[in-house]
Amino acid sequence: MDASELQPVRDFISSLPPFDRLSEQSLRQCCISLSVVYYSRNEQFVDVDTNERQLYIVRSGAFEVITEQGELIDRISDGQYFGFSGMLSGEKVVNKVRILEDALVYLLPVKIFDQLRAASSQFDRFFNQAFAQRLRHQGAINNKNINTSRISSLISADLISIDSFSTIRQAAELMSEKRVSSLLIIDSNKLSGIITDRDLRSRVLAKGLDSQTLIKQVMTADPVTSHKNALIFEAMLQMSEHSIHHLPIIEDGRPTGMLTSTDIMRSQSSQPLLLIGQIGRQNSQEELIAVSKQIPQLLQNLISSDAQAQEIGRILTSVTDALTRRLIIIIQNEIGEAPMQFCWLAFGSQARQDQAGGSDQDNALLLEYDPDSEALLYFQKLSQAVCTGLDACGYSSCPGDIMATNKKWQLTLKQWENEFSKWINTPQPTALVNVAIFFDMRCIFGCSSLFESLHNKVVNKTKNNDIFLAAMTGNALQQPPPLGFFKDFVLERDGSEVKGIDLKHKGTALINDITRIYALAAGIKEVNTHKRLLLLKESKFINQQDALNLIDAYEFIAHKRLSNQGYQYSRSQPLSNYLLPENLSALARHQLKDAFKAVHEAQAGIKLKFLRQF
């Protein structure tokens, strides 16, 4: 038979993922192996032949897969499949397939299905239920982009160091011999400090010190450091914030190298770095607002570079952090230094470092002690100006008024502790919904030790606190993720069909909630969801596979949320978290469905662990 003759079948099959990835030869073999059947709604159920397993490829029509107990598992229409789980597992099929609409179905025999899986790893992966593996392989994540490159790519292998009891003359000789501008000062495998040629100039020559002076006396002790897996971008940020040009790299407490600003400049220059740099140079609110107009474009560049969603979140949040800090400094230049130590706190997405387009403000103040009326006025002025400034920069005010301007959230350490105690010790389920985001907090500006003492106290109180964790879990289970997609609708777990999906509230937020509960239970202080999951995975507090599944699901949903915002931006629509299925490829639908499934399973997991319910 001439292959071109059954063109309609071939055209259809070759348009479907993963068949679109098959070689010409495999595709041909597949098409001629098909048989075609028709199901009328009158028949009610598909009579699945368990002896002769087949992949059911829906050409037109609609089906519903339900369990023996009648629970809806999936709804399937044109271009989708059923029957493969039994073929992969070899287990007896117990689910029933109900015919919703008259349907034409192509059947692919198991023998050919297995041959195609053997011939194409992409084909196999698509149908393989090891969903984590599938998600992990999807989406070419392009790490070459500067925004998401890591320090490790820039550090040279040889470590140039000297001990602190050598003389500055020896240091200078080593530097000129190795042609470097700085040295790591290492004593018994520990970093003691660094010395740069600028130090030799300003601290030695200018002061007329003897060349036999010990390095110990002129080095910069306890320098700011970084680690090799930090993003280049983050290192750049550290340098610009501390006005330094050298960053020792530490691994497991041991120095492994030095990163200089020249290393970065040489490697490349890029927009987020420029933007951060620009932010740091502005001296008025108006100028800052003007600079912030570039943020939407930055987000688009990051999205189109196909960086990982969690890295985009970190970068975008770093910009917000820098903007917040700069605003505070500019305002303090006008109204003077604060009358006491304080922290500018961020909650929610800024704290978790997972901001996307259209994030709003969640911030507050932590004060050293009870403010008198004058101090109160000062903080009122400061918070008012910063929040208004942030609003003008595109971060709209928090609808729940979790804002530093709100007197309710200008509290001393003791008062904050009391608030948290109230929430933790007598958890009111409805009240907890509104305060959950307080448990994701980070100090953006100010006295970090003040913040640390608050954070430590909170985590100590939540750790293994069964009643509190059960209440949090109850809240986290309020919202189930969708089941999947049906035609151009989102299919909810109760069988209803809705037009679109909120990828934040029905997706990433659910994972944030689940992860927060585990982290608080384990006493983990980290608040970034990705990092929390990595720590939880190590802590064995959560099953390794479940943690990996959640990490993948989180990355996938967050990535979809961002690319959807990229799509909205390209069409000059306002950025939102709302996704319409018609904008999704068939492959993305399958993957999102798997991600939802992982969220659903994780919800069942916390229900069992913290509520003791099945």
Next chain:
Amino acid sequence: MFKSWLIKSSLNRQFKRSKNAGLKAYFQAQIQLIDLPIKQAPLLALDLEMTGLNPKLDQIISIGLIPVIEGKILLAQAQYKLIKINGSVGQSAAVHGVLDQHLLQAVSIKKALQWLIQQATGKVLAAHHASLDLSFLQQAISQHLNEKCRLSALDSLDIERRRLLRCQSFIKEGELRLGKCRERYNLPLYAAHNALTDALACAELLLAQLAADSGIHKVKVSQLLR
């Protein structure tokens, strides 16, 4: 019952009268199929492309065949033959997409007929607007195999006409076209006019028609044959 007897005696007559071994075997096997429930009968969906619509003047250009066994259309056994014709394809080339140069791989009409009869042996033929295809085949068999015969087949157009007339008093023009009929059963739109694609389209329509009829398991082949 009476109809079944009529058909069987006609087949029996043709079996005895045929001198061509292939045709003889075909008619003999047909007799066994007549009383089978339609759902169990092996079917062979057929479509011909012709140079025109007059069996006496026009010629068959191509034949597409697809078997339907136990309710499954078997694409693996789909077959297609181009046929050598006298003169040029002419006007109808635009309709069928068959160009003269394709006809170089073609077989003679005589060979094609023998092949078709062999393929159809033990199966019930089915086509959309079967009478046209059958009259072309009968004419060709008479001309090239020198046998007068009367073929019968399931006709998806006829099934559809009767179904429609059960719930409406008349049928508007065009309502019985293959594409229109398929739409009613939620079947996809195919770019038509290739003998094999049309045979597939007809086979799918037939399956849909049989599935839609709730009393189908009682229906025998004889009741639907035309």
